[in-house]
Amino acid sequence: xxxxxxxxxxxxxxxxxxxxxxxxxxxxxxxxxxxxxxxxxxxxxxxxxxxxxxxxxxxxxxxxxxxxxxxxxxxxxxxxxxxxxxxxxxxxxxxxxxxxxxxxxxxxxxxxxxxxxxxxxxxxxxxxxxxxxxxxxxxxxxxxxxxxxxxxxxxxxxxxxxxxxxxxxxxxxxxxxxxxxxxxxxxxxxxxxxxxxxxxxxxxxxxxxxxxxxxxxxxxxxxx
Amino acid sequence: xxxxxxxxxxxxxxxxxxxxxxxxxxxxxxxxxxxxxxxxxxxxxxxxxxxxxxxxxxxxxxxxxxxxxxxxxxxxxxxxxxxxxxxxxxxxxxxxxxxxxxxxxxxxxxxxxxxxxxxxxxxxxxxxxxxxxxxxxxxxxxxxxxxxxxxxxxxxxxxxxxxxxxxxxxxxxxxxxxxxxxxxxxxxxxxxxxxxxxxxxxxxxxxxxxxxxxxxxxxxxxxxxxxxxxxxxxxxxxxxxxxxxxxxxxxxxxxxxxxxxxxxxxxxxxxxxxxxxxxxxxxxxxxxxxxxxxxxxxxxxxxxxxxxxxxxxxxxxxxxxxxxxxxxxxxxxxxxxxxxxxxxxxxxxxxxxxxxxxxxxxxxxxxxxxxxxxxxxxxxxxxxxxxxxxxxxxxxxxxxxxxxxxxxxxxxx
Numbered sequence: 001x002x003x004x005x006x007x008x009x010x011x012x013x014x015x016x017x018x019x020x021x022x023x024x025x026x027x028x029x030x031x032x033x034x035x036x037x038x039x040x041x042x043x044x045x046x047x048x049x050x051x052x053x054x055x056x057x058x059x060x061x062x063x064x065x066x067x068x069x070x071x072x073x074x075x076x077x078x079x080x081x082x083x084x085x086x087x088x089x090x091x092x093x094x095x096x097x098x099x100x101x102x103x104x105x106x107x108x109x110x111x112x113x114x115x116x117x118x119x120x121x122x123x124x125x126x127x128x129x130x131x132x133x134x135x136x137x138x139x140x141x142x143x144x145x146x147x148x149x150x151x152x153x154x155x156x157x158x159x160x161x162x163x164x165x166x167x168x169x170x171x172x173x174x175x176x177x178x179x180x181x182x183x184x185x186x187x188x189x190x191x192x193x194x195x196x197x198x199x200x201x202x203x204x205x206x207x208x209x210x211x212x213x214x215x216x217x218x219x220x221x222x223x224x
Numbered sequence: 225x226x227x228x229x230x231x232x233x234x235x236x237x238x239x240x241x242x243x244x245x246x247x248x249x250x251x252x253x254x255x256x257x258x259x260x261x262x263x264x265x266x267x268x269x270x271x272x273x274x275x276x277x278x279x280x281x282x283x284x285x286x287x288x289x290x291x292x293x294x295x296x297x298x299x300x301x302x303x304x305x306x307x308x309x310x311x312x313x314x315x316x317x318x319x320x321x322x323x324x325x326x327x328x329x330x331x332x333x334x335x336x337x338x339x340x341x342x343x344x345x346x347x348x349x350x351x352x353x354x355x356x357x358x359x360x361x362x363x364x365x366x367x368x369x370x371x372x373x374x375x376x377x378x379x380x381x382x383x384x385x386x387x388x389x390x391x392x393x394x395x396x397x398x399x400x401x402x403x404x405x406x407x408x409x410x411x412x413x414x415x416x417x418x419x420x421x422x423x424x425x426x427x428x429x430x431x432x433x434x435x436x437x438x439x440x441x442x443x444x445x446x447x448x449x450x451x452x453x454x455x456x457x458x459x460x461x462x463x464x465x466x467x468x469x470x471x472x473x474x475x476x477x478x479x480x481x482x483x484x485x486x487x488x489x490x491x492x493x494x495x496x497x498x499x500x501x502x503x504x505x506x507x508x509x510x511x512x513x514x515x516x517x518x519x520x521x522x523x524x525x526x527x528x529x530x531x532x533x534x535x536x537x538x539x540x541x542x543x544x545x546x547x548x549x550x551x552x553x554x555x556x557x558x559x560x561x562x563x564x565x566x567x568x569x570x571x572x573x574x575x576x577x578x579x580x581x582x583x584x585x586x587x588x589x590x591x592x593x594x595x596x597x598x599x600x601x602x603x604x605x606x607x608x609x610x611x612x613x614x615x616x617x618x619x620x621x622x623x624x625x626x627x628x629x630x631x632x633x634x635x636x637x
Contacts, residue, residue: 057545057628078549085547096542096632100235105228112225113547157546 003066004165004197005031005054010063012049012220023049025220027063033164034195036188038208041217047201048169050217054199055088055167056080068164085113089158093170095150097142103129103153104138110161128156132186148179155186159196166190168200172207184210226559233560237567240532244564247528251568251611252575254521258514259576259596259604260583265510266600267592268413269485274351275417278483279450281350282457283416284309284443285487287479294473299323301436302425304479305443308463312445314452319346319444324419327397331383338379339418340396342425348374350446351417356380358390358405361424365404369426373401376409378591379420396421398429409591416444416484418591437470437477445481457481518611525615533557533623540623541631553624554617561616562609569608576604 012024024046031037039047052058053065056072065072067087072080089110097106107125129138132152142150151171158166168187172180184207190196200211208214216223237244271278287304288297305320312318324339348360357380361372373394380389380403389403401423410418425433425441433439445460447453460481467477480490489506533540543553573596580594596604 052629055545057632078551081544081547081549081552084545088545090545092632096538098232098539098542100232100239105231108228109543110546112228113549113552118227161546 002032003030004033004035004068005029005199006064006066007054007060008064008066010053010060010065012046012053012058013061022220024053024060027222029215029222031197031199033197034191035213036191036198036211037200037213037215038211039199039201039215039217040203040205040208041223043203045217046220047217049220051167051169051199051201054165055090056084081113085110085161087163087165089161089163089166091151091154091158091166091168091171093173095142095147095154095174097150097153097157099142101141102138103134103140103142103145106142106153107157107160109157114161124160125156128160129153131159132156146179147175148182151175151179151183152186155183155190159190159194162194164197166196166198168198170201170203172202172204180204180207229556229559230563232556233563236532236536236560237564243528243532247525247564248568248571250521250524251565251608252571254518254611255569255572255604255608256575256579258517258607259572259600260579261514262603262607263576263580263594263596263600264413266597266603267411267589267594270599274353274407274410275414276352277350277446280447280453281483282445282447282453282481283484283487284445284460284479284481285415285484286442287438287477289438289469289471289474290476290478291471291474296438296474298438299440300443300479301439302433302441303435304437304439304464305441306434308467308479309443309445309460309481312456312459312463314448315445315456316448317346317350317446319350319446320344320425320441321347321416321422321444322425323415323440323442325440327421329383329395331394336382338382338396338420340421340423341419342428343422344425347422347444350444353410353417354408356406356408357388358403361404361422366424366426370424371399371401371427372404372424374405374407374422375403376407376420376591378409380406394421396423399427401427411592412590413592416442437467443481514607518607518614522611522615525611526618529557529561529615529619530622533619537623537626537631538634540626541628541633544626544628544631550624554620557620557623558613558616561620562612565608565612565615568611569604572608573601573604 007027007029010024010027014021014023027050039050041047049058053060059075104122104125107128108121111121111124126138129135132155134149134152134156137145137149145153172183175183187198191198202208284300284305286298287300288295302320310318320343322342324341327338327340329336329338345361345363345366356377360374365372375389375394380386383394384392389406392403393400394403412418445456447456457480464477464479469475469477482490486503489502493502493505540553577596580596584592584594
């Protein structure tokens with residue numbers, strides 16, 4: 001298999017009654033298995049939209065998306081949900097942890113949507129938290145953690161189901177540089193140790209330079 | 225997964241305590257009204273002592289004669305029961321009892337009002353009264369017109385201050401009766417078995433009642449099994465249809481052997497021998513009224529739920545991103561809502577028990593002992609679930625269909 005993510009001629013347009021906004025235009029992208037790619041560009045250039053299209057959260061207006069060799073043939077809710085659950089882990093800038101759930105319960109979320117016994121879910125969640133150095137925090141709630149710790153919990157949640165693809169939307173955007181470096185270090189070790197394919201949106205050229213390839217967008221078009 | 229949903233639901237409800245309290249107040253108040261109404265209906269129509277053989281019992285409550293110029297509607301007459309209800313196929317017993325009539329007595333220097341009923345001896349065999357003293361009067365007493373009486377506990381209290389009454393005498397309707405038995409009180413909502421003083425029908429001051437098709441009696445028919453009741457109804461109806469009219473002013477006689485529920489349905493939707501759907505119509509009317517009553521609080525709860533779930537748009541986005549389908553999310557929010565309404569149901573049960581106890585204590589219905597029994601509990605549980613599902617489906621469906629990208633941005637619409 002040569003590509004983990006393949007986009008061919010992808011357009012994304014948002015239509016309202018009066019205007020049509022082009023968010024992505026003629027995007028062709030190939031990401032190899034185990035590759036760490038960053039996506040850069042000014043605000044509003046379509047970085048997050050690209051990530052949403054790759055993550056099957058948004059349907060392209062035109063073009064083809066293929067993940068792990070499987071073309072996304074149907075954008076039916078149940079089929080997408082299954083594919084997201086199996087193949088993709090998300091890391092968001094604002095962490096998006098559920099405030100009413102403990103750290104361990106938050107990490108278990110992707111496993112809830114698989115046929116898996118509760119004890120097995122808990123075992124895998126604890127293993128993921130251990131990997132991120134959060135064993136002592138499993139019973140805490142998100143509000144009791146620092147930003148860096150919250151993002152580590154979000155990474156544990158993203159990797160607990162062993163997805164082949166990690167999509168990170170400005171994962172260090174809400175953290176100071178030291179915390180940011182720590183998160184980047186974790187992402188690099190995930191890529192090296194587990195061979196996870198990572199696509200990261202960032203504004204920070206310093207972080208982008210640490211990745212294997214930079215994809216640049218401008219006004220919805222791929223410029224590099 | 226269910227455990228995880230319940231855990232989360234509990235935390236969400238606990239975190240939003242004010243909202244939860246408002247919701248629970250609305251839910252429990254609604255359920256109290258419905259459960260009290262259910263308890264009252266159950267108390268009126270469901271089988272309970274002494275009407276323990278209700279499943280195979282039919283009653284001829286009333287009759288109507290119609291002619292070109294007049295209509296006469298009254299209770300069943302002695303002759304209607306005696307001539308047309310006896311020797312029906314699969315009828316084990318036939319009894320007669322008059323509708324309650326108010327009589328006055330003057331024990332000591334006080335004036336006591338009682339409801340007097342005239343019965344035959346079969347009445348005591350069809351109904352299973354709880355005798356606190358003595359027993360019922362016998363066939364021989366009825367044949368001889370013996371002045372004997374069965375009274376209820378309340379009458380014993382009024383006449384004898386609660387002391388033993390069997391063998392003692394009471395005055396009623398201008399006659400003296402020897403008490404032969406004392407029964408437990410029966411609620412005034414049970415027209416077949418309620419009453420203060422029961423005497424043999426042959427103690428009436430005149431025999432005029434014996435010639436009447438319409439009058440002040442009800443006939444009670446005990447079938448051999450519940451399955452026999454439709455056949456009994458049909459045979460009685462055909463006999464009545466062929467009955468000769470006693471008076472040239474009238475051309476048709478209508479009377480039906482029916483359950484009390486069917487009789488109420490007939491009173492509500494019209495008395496006709498050939499109309500078999502009126503009981504179903506009464507059922508639909510009762511259920512419809514309950515649903516109509518549920519409508520306003522349901523709409524209210526739907527609005528509260530939508531705003532509550534709207535705040536959790538980002539959670540919906542996260543769950544969708546990690547593999548939750550719309551169906552799974554609908555289930556999750558339904559579980560939360562059903563849990564909330566069941567919690568409201570529990571409070572509703574407690575409050576209903578208090579209200580029913582207060583109604584009982586206030587004797588709003590004479591001798592009624594209203595309580596939440598297993599049947600009312602099951603109806604209440606059913607109502608809570610229906611309420612939970614009705615008020616949860618729309619918000620859950622609407623929120624679960626949110627676009628995940630919009631949801632992650634916290635846009636709940």
